[in-house]
Amino acid sequence: MRSARIGTPIALIVIGAILKWAVADAISGINLPMIGLILIVAGAIWLVLEIILGRPRTHVTTERTNVQGTGTTGPAGDQHVEREIRRDDI
Known part of the structure; x- marks a missing residue:
């Protein structure tokens, strides 16, 4: 699974947030609260995109079946069947 x-x-x-609400110093010609707000919005958009696009796109289901037989396929006739199903989300 991709994290x-x-x-x-x-x-x-x-x-x-630190630039917006915690920094009291001023630099002439630079609006620190506005830069802080821009960073908050950009980080929030980036976070939402990572959560949406970072989810797994392929689901794998493994199905295992044990079949008891007459003794011709292995010990005591047990046969093991395994099937893997992949579903890709678009």
Whole structure:
């Protein structure tokens, strides 16, 4: 199973929140709260995309069947049948 990579978008949201609400210093010509808001929005969009696009696209189902026979196929006639089914989501 593929795991979602959500660490970077969360870090972007946290840095944006710090710039928006926790930094009281001002730099002339740079609006830190606006940069923080932009980082928060970009991180949130990135996080949503990672969650949606990071989900598994292939589902695998394995079906196992044990059939007892007359002794001609193995020990005590047991036969093992295994079938794998793959379904790709689009």
